[in-house]
Amino acid sequence: KKMTTEVGxxxxxxxxxxxxxxxxxxxxxxxxxxxxxxxxxxxEFCPLCTNCKAGGKRNEGLPGAxxxxxxxxxxxxxxxxxxxxxxxxVSGLIMLQTVVAGIKSRxxxxxxxxxxxxxxxKHCVLFSNEHHLETYTEREEKEDLTQWQRRSVMSAAxxxxxxxxxxxxxxxxxxxxxxxxxxYMYNPARTERLMVMSVGDYVRAFCSDxxxxxxxxxxxxxxxxxxxxxxxxxxxxxxxxxxxELSTGEIIQGIIRVNKFRxxxxxxxxxxxxxxxxxxxxxxxxxxxTNRNRAIHDDLVAVRLLPKSEWRGRGSILPQDGEDDVxxxxxxxATGQVVAILERRPREYVASFTQESSEHSSGRCERVxxxxxxVRVPKIRICTRQSEELKNHRIVVCIDSxxxxxxxxxxxxxxxxxxxxxxxxxxxxxLIEHGITITPFSKAVLDELPMVTMETPWDVDPEEVQSxxxxxxxxxxxxxxxxGCEDVDDAxxxxxxQDGGVELGVHISDVSYFVKPGTLTDIEAQRRSTTxxxxxxxxxxxxxxxxxxxxxxxxNVNRQPKHCLMAFPWKRYVTWYLNCVTSPQTSFRTRLGSxxxxxxx
Numbered sequence: 001k002k003m004t005t006e007v008g009x010x011x012x013x014x015x016x017x018x019x020x021x022x023x024x025x026x027x028x029x030x031x032x033x034x035x036x037x038x039x040x041x042x043x044e045f046c047p048l049c050t051n052c053k054a055g056g057k058r059n060e061g062l063p064g065a066x067x068x069x070x071x072x073x074x075x076x077x078x079x080x081x082x083x084x085x086x087x088x089x090v091s092g093l094i095m096l097q098t099v100v101a102g103i104k105s106r107x108x109x110x111x112x113x114x115x116x117x118x119x120x121x122k123h124c125v126l127f128s129n130e131h132h133l134e135t136y137t138e139r140e141e142k143e144d145l146t147q148w149q150r151r152s153v154m155s156a157a158x159x160x161x162x163x164x165x166x167x168x169x170x171x172x173x174x175x176x177x178x179x180x181x182x183x184y185m186y187n188p189a190r191t192e193r194l195m196v197m198s199v200g201d202y203v204r205a206f207c208s209d210x211x212x213x214x215x216x217x218x219x220x221x222x223x224x225x226x227x228x229x230x231x232x233x234x235x236x237x238x239x240x241x242x243x244x245e246l247s248t249g250e251i252i253q254g255i256i257r258v259n260k261f262r263x264x265x266x267x268x269x270x271x272x273x274x275x276x277x278x279x280x281x282x283x284x285x286x287x288x289x290t291n292r293n294r295a296i297h298d299d300l301v302a303v304r305l306l307p308k309s310e311w312r313g314r315g316s317i318l319p320q321d322g323e324d325d326v327x328x329x330x331x332x333x334a335t336g337q338v339v340a341i342l343e344r345r346p347r348e349y350v351a352s353f354t355q356e357s358s359e360h361s362s363g364r365c366e367r368v369x370x371x372x373x374x375v376r377v378p379k380i381r382i383c384t385r386q387s388e389e390l391k392n393h394r395i396v397v398c399i400d401s402x403x404x405x406x407x408x409x410x411x412x413x414x415x416x417x418x419x420x421x422x423x424x425x426x427x428x429x430x431l432i433e434h435g436i437t438i439t440p441f442s443k444a445v446l447d448e449l450p451m452v453t454m455e456t457p458w459d460v461d462p463e464e465v466q467s468x469x470x471x472x473x474x475x476x477x478x479x480x481x482x483x484g485c486e487d488v489d490d491a492x493x494x495x496x497x498q499d500g501g502v503e504l505g506v507h508i509s510d511v512s513y514f515v516k517p518g519t520l521t522d523i524e525a526q527r528r529s530t531t532x533x534x535x536x537x538x539x540x541x542x543x544x545x546x547x548x549x550x551x552x553x554x555x556n557v558n559r560q561p562k563h564c565l566m567a568f569p570w571k572r573y574v575t576w577y578l579n580c581v582t583s584p585q586t587s588f589r590t591r592l593g594s595x596x597x598x599x600x601x
Contacts, residue, residue: 037133041163042094042125048167063123067092069172070160071202074153075102075146076178081199081220082111083398083414089210093124094160098137098152100126102145107346117523129156150183161194176202212415215386219412222367222383223400233293233404236340242302249274251302253342256286258297258376262315267292269303269336285335287312289378293338294402296409297376298347302340311335348396348414349377350429353387369408370397373433380411390416394429427534436532441543445520449545458550460558464513468560477507479553486548491561501569507561509551511542 040049044064062070070092073085078099085093095112103109115124129135129152137152139145157173164171172193175183180196197205203217245251252271259266268283284303286292295301313332350373368387369379373394380397384390394417402409417432418425431438452458471477475493479485493505515521525541532539540547553559 033130033136035131035133035136039128039132041160042127043164043167043169046167046169048163062092062094062125064169067123067171069174070094072096072153072157072160072173072175073099074175074177075099075149077176077199078112079103079108080178080224080400081217082108083216083220083412084199084203084213086111086115087210087213087216089207089213091123094156095124095126096153096156097126097128097130098149098156101130102149105343105346107343111346127156129159132156132159135159154183157194165193174202215384216412216414218385219383219414220400223381223410223412232407233290234339235404236293237302239340239342242340245304246302251304251339252284252336253300253302254284256292256295256297256299256301256338259314260374260376263376264289266314267295267297268314269301269338271303283333285312285314285333286338287335291335291337294404294409295338295341296344296378296399296402297374298345299341300343300345301338302342303336304339305334305336344399346398347435348398348432349374349380349411350394350417350432351380351397352394352420353391354379370395372397373429379408381406381408382411382413384413386413386416392420393418394420394425396432423536427537430534431532436539438532438539441524442520445524446543446545448519448521449514449543450550452545452549457557460560464560469563471505471563472558475505477505477553486552486554488553489547489551491553497567497569499569501567504566504568506564506566507553508563509553510560510562511546511551513560514546514550515542 040046041062043049043062046064071085071090072094073081078085078095079102084090093115095116100109100112103112113126116126129137135152135156137148137155139148153175157175160173164173170193172195175194175196176199177183177196178198180198180201183196200217200221203210203213207213242251246253252269252274254269254271256267256269259268265288267286269286270283284305286295286303291306311332312335351370352373354369354371366385366387367381367383369381371379380399382397396414396417397411398414399409399411417428450458471493475495477491477493479488479491481488489509491507493503493507495503497503515525521542528539528541531541531547542551550559553561
C-alpha cells in the first residue's frame with residue numbers, strides 16, 4: 001500500500017517476517033517504509049546532488065574523474081570474494097543497502113561497513129537504494145529472495161546510469177556477480193555503459209597487472225570448488241530445526257574455546273544461558289576432534305550433552321612435546337558434542353607452509369596444507385602455486401568452509417607478510433593474530449585537527465585563557481616521563497599553602513577540547529580503542545599532532561590540560577577539579593633557573 005506524504009517523499013506499508021523460536025514459525029509485522037528522492041549518489045562534485053535537500057554539501061566518496069567506471073557487487077560476489085573487493089586495486093565500489101542486508105554473517109557485514117568508513121584509503125560508498133523513491137523495488141508475492149535481490153541491484157544500476165548521464169558523466173556501471181547470465185533478463189536499459197561481469201572476468205579485464213589479486217581469486221575459487229572423499233564428521237543439524245531444543249535447554253549454545261596446551265583433545269564451551277536446574281560447572285568440556293565436529297576456536301556453536309557415562313575430566317598434566325594422549329584427568333565435568341555451528345568467526349589467520357607442501361610443489365595450482373600460527377586452529381587446506389616461492393614466508397589465509405567429508409577446513413591464500421624471522425614480519429603476524437588493524441590516519445581525520453608547523457606552532461586561544469585558571473606563574477609543574485619523551489600526557493605540581501598545608505596537583509591532557517563527540521577523529525579513536533605499544537614501536541590511537549604536540553605537556557609551551565588540585569591542610573583536605581592554563585616546566589626546570597631531580601623506584 002502506497003501513501004504519498006509530500007513532494008519527493010512517499011510511505012509504503014512493508015511486511016517483514018521474523019523467525020520465532022517461541023511460536024515455532026514466522027511472525028509477520030507490517031511497518032511503514034519511507035521513500036525519498038533526494039538521497040545523494042555520493043559521487044564527488046555531482047551537479048545534481050550538491051544542492052540536494054539532504055545536506056547541501058559536496059559529496060565525498062566516489063571519485064568523479066580518476067576512474068573510468070563504478071562497481072556494484074551483488075550478494076553472491078561480496079559474500080564469497082570479500083578479499084577481492086578489499087584490495088586497494090579495486091576502487092569505486094557502490095555497496096547497495098539490499099546487498100549488505102543480504103549478507104548473512106554479522107561480522108562479514110561489519111567488514112563491508114569498515115570499507116565504507118575507510119575513505120579516502122578506499123573509495124567505497126553505501127547507497128540506500130531501498131529508501132530511494134526511484135530505486136526501491138517491491139518484492140512480489142512468492143518471489144524468491146535471490147530474484148528480488150537481483151532486480152533491486154539492476155534497478156539501482158539503471159538509476160545510476162541515468163543519473164550520471166543527466167549529470168553529463170559517461171562513466172560505466174559494472175555489476176560484479178558469480179553468475180552474469182542470471183542478470184540478462186533484468187536488464188531493460190540495454191546500454192553499453194551497463195555491464196554484468198563475473199568476478200574472474202572483472203579481475204582479468206581490469207586488474208591483469210595485479211599478480212597477487214589474480215592469485216587471490218584463483219585461491220578463493222579453488223577453495224570453493226574443493227571437495228574430499230573421506231567421510232570424517234557428523235552432519236550438522238540445521239539452525240531452523242534447533243529452535244525447539246534450544247528453547248527447552250536440550251541443546252545449549254555458547255562460544256567454544258580450544259585449550260592451546262591440548263588443542264587436539266580439549267575445548268570448552270561457555271553457555272550463553274543455562275538450562276533450568278543446571279547445577280554443573282560453568283563450562284562444558286568438548287573432548288576430541290570428533291566431538292568438536294569442525295568447530296573452530298571462537299565459533300558460536302550448539303552443543304548437546306553426552307550421557308553421564310561418557311563424561312570426562314580435563315587433563316591435569318601438561319603434555320610433553322609431541323605427546324597427544326591425556327594420561328591423567330581432574331574431576332569429571334559435563335561433556336558434550338557440537339551438533340551445529342551457529343556462527344563462524346570470520347578472521348584472517350597467519351600460517352606457514354609445511355615441509356611436505358614445499359617439497360612436493362610443482363609450480364602448478366595445487367592443494368596444500370598450511371600450519372596456522374595459532375596452535376588452537378587446525379591445519380588449513382588451500383590452493384596455490386606459490387608454495388615453493390613462499391616456503392619460508394608467513395602468509396595470511398582465510399577459512400571458507402569445512403565440509404563434513406574433509407579432515408581439514410578449506411581456505412584460500414590472501415597475501416604474504418614476509419620472511420619468517422624478520423622483525424617486521426613477526427610484528428605484523430602478532431597484530432593480525434590479535435585482530436589489530438593498523439592503517440594511516442585519513443586526510444579527513446587530519447583536516448579536523450589543528451595545522452601545526454615549525455613556522456606556525458599552536459598556542460592557547462586567548463578566549464580559553466580568560467575562561468581558565470592560569471597556573472603558568474603560580475605553580476611548579478613537572479613531569480615524571482623520561483627525558484626525550486614526546487607523549488607527555490600527565491604532569492604533577494606541588495606547592496606550600498599559606499596555612500602551612502601542601503597542595504598537590506595532577507594535570508592530564510585535555511583531549512576533549514580537540515576531539516568532539518561524533519567527529520571522524522572520535523570515530524577513528526573508538527575503532528582503535530587504545531594505543532598499541534610493542535617492544536620497538538607503537539601505534540597511536542590519536543594522530544601525532546595531538547598525542548605528541550598540542551596535547552603533550554611539553555616544556556616551556558602553553559597547554560590547557562584538565563587539573564585536579566588537592567589541598568592537604570593540617571586537619572582536613574579539599575579537592576578542586578579545574579580547567580586551567582599551564583606552561584609546564586618539564587625536564588625538572590623551575591622558573592628561577594635552578595634544577596630539581598625526581599627519583600622513582
